[in-house]
Amino acid sequence: xxxxxxxxxxxxxPHGSIYALESLEVVLIGAAFxxxxxxxxxxxxxxxxxxxxxxxxxxxxxxxxxFRALGDYDVNKIYVERESLELRGLSKEDLMPLTWExxxxxxxxxxxxxxxxxxxxxxxxxxxxxxLNF
Amino acid sequence: xxxxxxxxxxxxxxxxxxxxxHFTAAALRADxxxxxxxxxxxxxxxxxxxxxxxxxxxxxxxxWSALGQEHSLDLIxxxxxxxxRGILDExxxxxxxxxxxxxxxxxxxxxxxxLIDAGIQAxxxxxxxx
Amino acid sequence: MARPSSAIxxxxxxxxxxxxxxxxxxRLQQAMxxxxxxxxxxxxxxxxxxxxxxxxxxxxxxxxxxxxxxTEYEKSQSWL
Numbered sequence: 324x325x326x327x328x329x330x331x332x333x334x335x336x337p338h339g340s341i342y343a344l345e346s347l348e349v350v351l352i353g354a355a356f357x358x359x360x361x362x363x364x365x366x367x368x369x370x371x372x373x374x375x376x377x378x379x380x381x382x383x384x385x386x387x388x389x390f391r392a393l394g395d396y397d398v399n400k401i402y403v404e405r406e407s408l409e410l411r412g413l414s415k416e417d418l419m420p421l422t423w424e425x426x427x428x429x430x431x432x433x434x435x436x437x438x439x440x441x442x443x444x445x446x447x448x449x450x451x452x453x454x455l456n457f
Numbered sequence: 458x459x460x461x462x463x464x465x466x467x468x469x470x471x472x473x474x475x476x477x478x479h480f481t482a483a484a485l486r487a488d489x490x491x492x493x494x495x496x497x498x499x500x501x502x503x504x505x506x507x508x509x510x511x512x513x514x515x516x517x518x519x520x521w522s523a524l525g526q527e528h529s530l531d532l533i534x535x536x537x538x539x540x541x542r543g544i545l546d547e548x549x550x551x552x553x554x555x556x557x558x559x560x561x562x563x564x565x566x567x568x569x570x571x572l573i574d575a576g577i578q579a580x581x582x583x584x585x586x587x
Numbered sequence: 588m589a590r591p592s593s594a595i596x597x598x599x600x601x602x603x604x605x606x607x608x609x610x611x612x613x614r615l616q617q618a619m620x621x622x623x624x625x626x627x628x629x630x631x632x633x634x635x636x637x638x639x640x641x642x643x644x645x646x647x648x649x650x651x652x653x654x655x656x657x658t659e660y661e662k663s664q665s666w667l
Contacts, residue, residue: 327577334667342465345498348537352569358577445588453576454664456584457465457498458658465667472599479629483650489658581657584665 328359330451333368337387338378343371344386346457351389354396361400361451362393363444369407372418372436387419394423399435406441460484461575462494465586467502468517469510474503477585478520485528493531493575494521496564498586501539504532504564518561525563532564533571591621596648596656598627602634605642612642619644627653 331350337343353360364372376387393399401421408414421435439447448454462481466473481491496503508518525532534544540553546566550558560566576582589595595618597604604611605626615624619642628647631637648656657663 325577329573329576332664341498345538349497349569349572353573356570356573356577358573441588445590448588448664449590449662451662453582454584454662455463455576455582456586456665456667460657476599476627479650480653483654487651487654489654581663583657583663584667586665586667 326358327452328361328450329353329453329455330361330363330448332363332365332448332454332456333371334366335457336367336370337376338381338383342457343368344384346455347386347389349455349457350393350398351396354398357397360398361402361447362398363402363404363448364407365404365444366407369403369411369413369418372401372403372421373413374417374419390419390421393421394435397423399423399433400437401435402437402439402444402447404441404444405438408438458581459490459492459579461492461579461582463572463575463582463584463586464494464496464500464503465498465584467499468508470499471587473585473587474500474517474521475515477583478517478524480583480585481530482524485524491528491530492579493533493571494525495572495575496532496534497538497569497572499538499542500586501534501542501544504534504539504544504561505559506561507559522561522563530563533567534560534564535572536566536568539566589618589622594623594625594656594660596625596627596653597645598630598653600634602626602630602636605631605645606636607640607642615642625652625656 335342378385415438422432423435424430425433462477464474464477468474503518505518510516545558546560547558604615625646625648628649
């Protein structure tokens, strides 16, 4: 099977609408296809990665913990736009600490989240083959 | 060229399905191949058989069914999104113990793998949404 | 975020950014220095945006032109 570079662009916040949850579902199913997967979080999409999300009081399924499983699915290229964070008064410390284990380095635990500038993100986007937006 | 189309919104509420339809028709006119049209999120509502729009307005679902039939298109509704929103074919309805189904002709229900596959097979994946 | 090698196509409500003297139109004008900007004519027409009250230098396309643009550029990104 051909390997393509899939990029999932997330610009919408979670919980107020289903886009974030259903976008993650595509990523998880897609992981089975062994393609090269990258996730980008821009604008309000950065809110999807905030720590301490607890949807029990609004009575919806909390899917935020599922992000932690991404590392196990070989999804470890997660780019968050710096400008989007700054505009929202956020920093990397506010985000979930998503990690993956690098089998090439004795299963060393590494950060999956990379904070990048808009310009750097544009370069990353340029390298992708299939661009999915939700 | 091979195109795959992803539609993320339902009919009428957003223009996405209309834009996608006109794009798809234009691509077919130009002799391109449509690998698949995949409906996700509220896009699955495009696959209902039960829509009764005003007489003087377009019938979005029927228009897709007709285009699908004319060109043997693969019109796929994501199973998870469809189940959530109550768009069911006969099998899904029976499996879920529901008393009827409502899928429009020419549409099929299948998994998200079909979307990934559509992206792998096509030269261009065009996304229509909000 | 668009790269110099990219083109921008405005469709649906995106075409409102071309409206006369809007703040969006001003930003778009800057973008036009580095990128070709296209607009889907049917969407302009629907919204009553004519060539007279629209930003200069934008090329209008129909759906056939939309398809053609996607074949001319390697990738298509829908900014939803």
